[in-house]
Amino acid sequence: MQHIRLATRAELDTIIDWAAREGWNPGIDDGNAFWAADTEGYWVAVEEERLAAAISLVRYGSGYAFLGFFIADEEYRGRGIGLDLWKWAVARAEGRTIGLDGVVGQQENYRKSGFGWSHANIRYGGVVNVTEPPGTELVDVAPVHAASLIDYDMRFNPTRREAFLREWTKQLQTRRSVVLLRDGAIAGYGTIRKCREGYKIGPLLADSETGADLLFRKLATGTGGERIYLDVPEPNASARALCTRYNMKPVFETARMYRGPAPDLPLARIYGITTFELG
Numbered sequence: 001m002q003h004i005r006l007a008t009r010a011e012l013d014t015i016i017d018w019a020a021r022e023g024w025n026p027g028i029d030d031g032n033a034f035w036a037a038d039t040e041g042y043w044v045a046v047e048e049e050r051l052a053a054a055i056s057l058v059r060y061g062s063g064y065a066f067l068g069f070f071i072a073d074e075e076y077r078g079r080g081i082g083l084d085l086w087k088w089a090v091a092r093a094e095g096r097t098i099g100l101d102g103v104v105g106q107q108e109n110y111r112k113s114g115f116g117w118s119h120a121n122i123r124y125g126g127v128v129n130v131t132e133p134p135g136t137e138l139v140d141v142a143p144v145h146a147a148s149l150i151d152y153d154m155r156f157n158p159t160r161r162e163a164f165l166r167e168w169t170k171q172l173q174t175r176r177s178v179v180l181l182r183d184g185a186i187a188g189y190g191t192i193r194k195c196r197e198g199y200k201i202g203p204l205l206a207d208s209e210t211g212a213d214l215l216f217r218k219l220a221t222g223t224g225g226e227r228i229y230l231d232v233p234e235p236n237a238s239a240r241a242l243c244t245r246y247n248m249k250p251v252f253e254t255a256r257m258y259r260g261p262a263p264d265l266p267l268a269r270i271y272g273i274t275t276f277e278l279g
Contacts, residue, residue: 002045002046002047002052002081002084003045003046004043004044004045004046004084004085004088005043005044005046006040006042006043006044007042007043007044007054009031009035009039011042011044011051011054012031012034012035012042013031014051015042015044015054015056015069015071016030016031016034018054018069018071018073019069019071019277020196022071024276024277025195025196025197025198025200025229026195026196026277027174027175027193027194027195027200028174028193028194028195028196029172029174029175029193029194030193030275030277032167033164033167033168034056034058034164034277034278036163036164036166036167037058037060037161037163037164037278038058038059038060040059041056041057041058041059041065042054042055042056042058042069043055043056043057043085043088043089044085045081045082045084045085047081050073051073052072052073052075052081053071053072053073053081053082053085054069054070054071054072054085055067055068055069055070055071055082055085055086055088055089056068056069056070056089056277056278057089057090057092057093057098058278058279059093059096060157060158060159060160060161060279061158061159061160062096063095063096063097063158063159064096064097064098064099064158064159064263065093065096065097065098065099066098066099066100066278066279067089067090067098067099067100068100068101068275068276068277068278068279069277070082070085070086086113090113090259093259096260097158097258097259097260097261097262097263098115098258098259098260099158099256099257099258099263099279100115100256100257100258101121101254101255101256101257101273101276101279102115102254102255102257103254103255104253104254104255107255107257110255110257111257113259114259115257115258115259116257116258116259116262117255117256117257118255118256118257118258118262119233119234119235119256119267120233120234120253120254120255120256121231121232121233121234121253121254121255121256121273121276122231122232122234122240122250122252122253123229123230123231123232123250123251123252123253123254124229124230124231124232124240124243124248124249124250124251125198125227125228125229125230125248125249125251126227126228126243126246126247126248126249127225127226127227127228127247128220128223128228128246128247128248129225129246129247130216130217130220130221130246131217131221132217132218132221132222133214133217133218137180137181137182137214138178138179138180138181138214138215138218139178139179139181140171140176140177140178140179141169141171141177141178141179141189142171145179145186146165146166146169148185148186149165149169149179149186149189150162150165150166152186152189152205153165153189153203153205155266156203156205156265156266156269156270157263157265157279158263158265164278168191168274169189169191174193174194175191175192175193175194176191176192176193176219177189177190177191177192178190178191178215178218178219180206180211180214180215182207182211187206187207187208187211188204188205188206188207188208188211188212188214188215189203189205189206189215190202190203190204190205190206190215190216190218190219190271190272191203191219191274192219192220192223192228195229197227198223198226198227198228198229199223199226199227199228199229200228200229200230200231200275201216201219201220201228201229201230201272202230202231202272202273202274202275203270203272203273203274204216204219204230204239204270204271204272205269205270205271205272206269206271207269209238209242212238212239212242212271213242213245216230216242216246216271220246228248229248229251230242230243230248230271230272231254231272231273231275231276232271232272232273233256233267233270233273234253235267235268236267236268236269236270236271238268238271239270239271239272242271254276
C-alpha cells in the first residue's frame with residue numbers, strides 16, 4: 001500500500017543518487033546544503049516500505065518555493081505514483097509562487113498544472129583552460145563575509161537563502177566559493193563544486209561582465225582538465241558569450257517556469273544559476 005511522507009536526511013542522499021542515475025550529475029556533497037535549505041522540503045512515496053518516488057518543494061520564506069527532484073524509481077513508473085506525489089507537493093506550497101526548471105519535453109504537462117514559461121536555462125559544458133587572474137579583489141569566502149553575502153545574494157533571488165548559503169559556500173575539499181570585493185563591498189560571488197562528472201559553477205552572480213569573467217577564471221583554475229558546467233539564463237547574452245569564450249558548448253536545456261506571479265530577477269547579472277534542483 002502506498003503512502004506519502006517527509007523524506008529523512010538519509011533518504012535525501014538516496015534521492016540525490018537517483019538524480020545521478022538519471023544523468024543530472026549532482027554535486028558530490030550537495031546533501032547538507034539541500035537539507036539546510038528546508039528540512040521539510042523533501043517528500044517520498046513509499047510502497048511496501050520501499051521508496052517509489054520523490055519530489056522536493058523547498059520553501060524560501062513565506063512567498064516562494066522551488067520544486068525539483070521529481071523522480072520515480074524505474075520499477076514504479078507508469079502507475080500514477082509520481083502524479084499523486086506531484087499533486088501532494090504542489091498543494092503544500094501554501095500560496096507561494098512555485099518555480100521549477102523542467103525539461104523541455106514536459107513543458108505542456110507543467111502548463112496543465114498552472115505553470116507559465118519564463119525563460120530557458122542552458123547548461124554549457126567543456127574543458128576550460130584559464131590562468132588565475134591577478135590582484136587582491138578575489139578572495140575565498142570566509143565567515144566574515146556571511147552576512148553581506150546573504151544580503152547580496154537576495155538581489156538575485158525572490159527571498160533570502162540564509163541557511164542554504166551558509167552550507168553551500170563552506171570551503172571544502174570538493175567545493176570552493178569566491179567573492180569579488182570592490183571598495184570593500186561585494187560586487188559578485190560564485191561557487192564551484194565537484195560533481196559526479198567534472199565540476200559545476202553555480203551560482204555565478206556579478207554586477208558586471210568583467211566581474212563575472214574574473215570570478216569564472218578564479219573558480220575554473222586548477223580543475224585538472226576536467227569538464228566544467230555552467231547553467232546560464234538564456235536571456236543573458238553576456239553569460240552565453242562568456243561560455244563561448246572559454247570553449248563551452250550547450251549540452252542541455254530547461255524551461256524556467258512559475259506557478260503564481262513570476263519574480264522580477266536581474267537576469268542580466270545572473271551568469272549562472274545555483275542548481276536546477278533548488279533554483
